[in-house]
Amino acid sequence: MTPIPASHADILSRPSFAHIATIGTNGLPQVTPVWIDYDGSCIRFNTARGRVKDRKLQANPAIALSVLDPDNPYRYIGIQGTVIAVTEDGAIEHIHALSRKYTGHDYQHLRDGEVRVIYTIRPERVWTMG
Numbered sequence: 001m002t003p004i005p006a007s008h009a010d011i012l013s014r015p016s017f018a019h020i021a022t023i024g025t026n027g028l029p030q031v032t033p034v035w036i037d038y039d040g041s042c043i044r045f046n047t048a049r050g051r052v053k054d055r056k057l058q059a060n061p062a063i064a065l066s067v068l069d070p071d072n073p074y075r076y077i078g079i080q081g082t083v084i085a086v087t088e089d090g091a092i093e094h095i096h097a098l099s100r101k102y103t104g105h106d107y108q109h110l111r112d113g114e115v116r117v118i119y120t121i122r123p124e125r126v127w128t129m130g
Contacts, residue, residue: 001041001042001122001123001124002123002124002125002126003041003123003126004038004041004077004079004123004126005077005126005128007128008075008076008077008128009038009040011067011068011069011075011076011077012036012037012038012043012067012077013037013038014069014070015035015070015101015102016036016067016068016069016070017033017034017035017067017068017070018033018034018035018036018043018045018065018066018067019031019032019033019034019065019066019067020032020033020034020045020053020063020064020065021063021064021065022052022053022056022057022060022062022063023056023060023062024056025056025059025060030052030053030056032052032053034046034047034053035098035099035101035102036065036067036098037094037097037098037101041122041123042084042120042121042122042123043065043079043081043120043121043123044094044118044119044120044121045098045118045119045121046091046094046095046098046116046117046118046119047116047117047119048111048114048115048116048117049088049114049115049116049117050115054117057083057086057119058086061082061083061084062080062081062082063080063081063082063083063121064078064079064080064081065078065079065081065121066078066079067079069130072130074129074130075128075129075130076128076129076130077126077127077128078126078127078128078129079121079123079125079126080123080124080125080126081121081122081123081124081125082121082122082124083119083120083121083122084120084121084122085118085119085120086117086118086119086120087117087118088115088116088117088118089118090118091115091116091117091118092110092116094116094118095107095110095116
């Protein structure tokens, strides 16, 4: 695991959108903006079972993300890594916590029967700008 530099860790702790890149079975990347949290070593995001990023990461746990400083788009952090954990445990609470971080209120778009899942990413290569 590569540590996140202290100079840019604040970007991950703030309500900064991450753009994650996953790879499909056709070898082509797909980029999606997501909400994230950071526990001091790993990054987590939340999605619903069956979505494209969920299916792609089940097939290939390699992932990359970039996160811009919301106050200065020329300051950012880039991360390449691997999904090291996938769990449904606590995922509803997690999406509510992320929503509060990014919007100030609980997540309002849960659908009946939707299964939420938390992905945990271990950084393996990290670079910064600004």
